Amino acid sequence: MSDTDLELVDRVKTGDMDAFGKIVNRYEKTVFNSAYRIVGDMDDAADITQNTFVKVFEKINTFNPAFKFFSWLYRISINEAFNLQKRNKKAATIEFEPVATQPGPYEDFVQLEMCENLKLALATMTYDYRIVIVLKHLMLLSYREIAEILDLPEKTVKSRLFSSRQALHRQLVEQGYKT
């Protein structure tokens, strides 16, 4: 049976690096993907992921077990993504790296094109809008979890998500996507 997050956190607090390695294994891919969807650059996403886990390690003693560990972790990663964007000053002009393409069947091509359209649409959204789309639709978090991570009332999250959904739809339509 795998250890719970809280068990691993307790072990990390005693200096157990194996436990920390397990936490990294468990959340590395999710943190990396959410960061990538936010900043649109693989290298930056890797930096954000690394900085996030270093911060988690540094601040593990301040983690309040009354909250979910992953909410705390995602919050750190989102702050890291935000700070990196601010430093790079490319919040408004991020460019997603193209996915390596290979010749394939028509369906693959259509899906690939859709992926690129979506990435572009996400990239052109404001940070606040993009973040709720990523948390809700790509990380599949509940409203409560998103509210906890963003430190916003659930009602605000709901309202912002609807505006974000509208903005995404608008962007896709502008790119010529027909629903």
Add this chain to the structure above:
Amino acid sequence: MIPEKYRILMNNEIDGANTTAEREQLELYFGQHPEARQYLEELKVSLGTLDTLAEEDPPADLHGRIMRAVSRKKRAERVSWQEIIFGRLRMGYALSAVVGLMVGFMVHTALPVDSLGRELTSLKFFRGTTTTELEQNWTPSTPLSLAEHGIEGSVHSYLLDGKVLVRLTLKTARDIAVSFRFDDPAQLQGLNFRANDGFQTTTDSGMIHLEGAGICHCDFLIDSMETSRLNFKMDSGEDVLFQKTITWQ
């Protein structure tokens, strides 16, 4: 323009979270506004495309990079100041560092706590590419002294026509973290931050966060039409030093 009530119902409909009664309400609205139904369907299709985004694999060496970075951090924490000064560095460097620290300390202590030297009547705030310039007289509210909590500094707030200016002045030798939290990020209309190198500031959704040691001045402007309170918290990383909700009318 879709009324807020139906925006919420449409949002819930996308999530499949409407009750039967709510769905009926929405159907009634759609009966009168068929274009809204059409719009919701289009929205659902657009959002459905998000499923086509495949998860990306992180770089193969990322796990190793993270563990190495954390190990370095762990080792660095173990190294004492004596080791840094007398063990790892040559004496000449150590002496230079000591002289540098003394000069730095003199400059640091020579700075008055409130070195902004600006009148409230000529403050400029920046948010994105928008500049807000204040040229009016502000009404000060009762300042909040931090001295009784062992911290040199104060929080002043000033009110004018639906806006609140909050000014934090702080001088601290130890690392502390300060956060100001408000309900909606849009309420933050401007931020002016000045500090020595020891302090850093970040703004997050609905939050201004300052962290470090030294001297810092932070002025920020909030639209108070929507809210009348601000949560202010100061901590040392482990202990909460001070926590208060600032309210205004």
